[in-house]
Amino acid sequence: MDDAGQAKNEMIVRGACVTDAQAIADIYAHHVLNGTASFDTVPRTLDQTEQKIGDILAHGWPFLVAECEGVILGYAYATAFRDRPAYGFTCENSIYVRAQHVGQGIGAELMHRLLDEAHACGFRQMIAVIGGGEPASVALHTKMGFTFAGRMRSVGRKFGRWLDSVYMQAELGEGDRTAPAREPG
Template sequence: MLDQLPPVIIRQSTELDVPAMLDIYGYHIQHGLGPFDIEPLHPEELKRRRKAMLKRRLPHLVAESGGAIAGYAYAAPFRKRPAYRYTVEHSIYIHKDFQGRRIGHQLLSTLIDACTAAGCRQMVAVVDSANIPSLRLHEACGFIQAGVLRSVGFKFGRWTDSVFLQRALGSADGALPDDHRGGTVQAGD
């Protein structure tokens, strides 16, 4: 049965994908355990976020199947302070009609590769503890649990725990990072 489905193409998002991404995100706000937003994003806000990630040379990907946007994923700086510049936090959202087709695995695997190629050394995910499919996806892609923040969110009439997951990228902390000038970052950089 899965052989009859249109192939999935993972590519960089474009501004034309924003309405489909808003639709996917809006569904997850109303029904999902992922985003802690309670109001839909304004299209200009999503465009701004997308441009900010691309400006930082971080991937912002979509999965397309049969001309439809089946999901999207992106990486953003983990924290603003310079010491965290080699660590990214990512988000991934799959359209409700495309869940269970391994599209999340394809998107996340491609995102990991793109972040590694961009010189990132660690990737972090924050997942609601009740979101078992997302926890399994991350485990399948090499993430390990790094900690749990208990009862830090309140959504759908219940307290939610946030599970922090982490995955090393490239040589991780086994080597100094590239300084993008042909050398490595030294102490004090």
């Protein structure tokens, strides 16, 4: 069996904890410094990453890691899409995979679980804001049932070029076909 198959077969997806912060920070730093999926230009510090994990978990929202033999291969989380009460049933996702493990199905495993857990938290819609319109991210989101919701042209600038943001959206559970048990606010 090849290394990619072995990693996927032994991989687990679990809830993140603050002790995962260094690995998460390292994965994110690579994408910040080498790609356009994030519009950050300076990687988060360990303290900032610990704070982010803590904040998301304190809200009861999902923050997941994919792990194989003690190594974090990727992570994904859902946060509020906007902070106004009427957006309370809509979340935004974030997903990053360790560079040497991209294309091995880790993102799909994380996204599948993230969709389920975000729905369990009461979210009805998930938004993906894909920096740079990254083709691999668009492909992953399409594979996972997201549909194109819009493109904002040249809203970011990184590595000496203008970048678009692509918006994609997925319905969670009953979506807008039923009213929620509680109203926002």
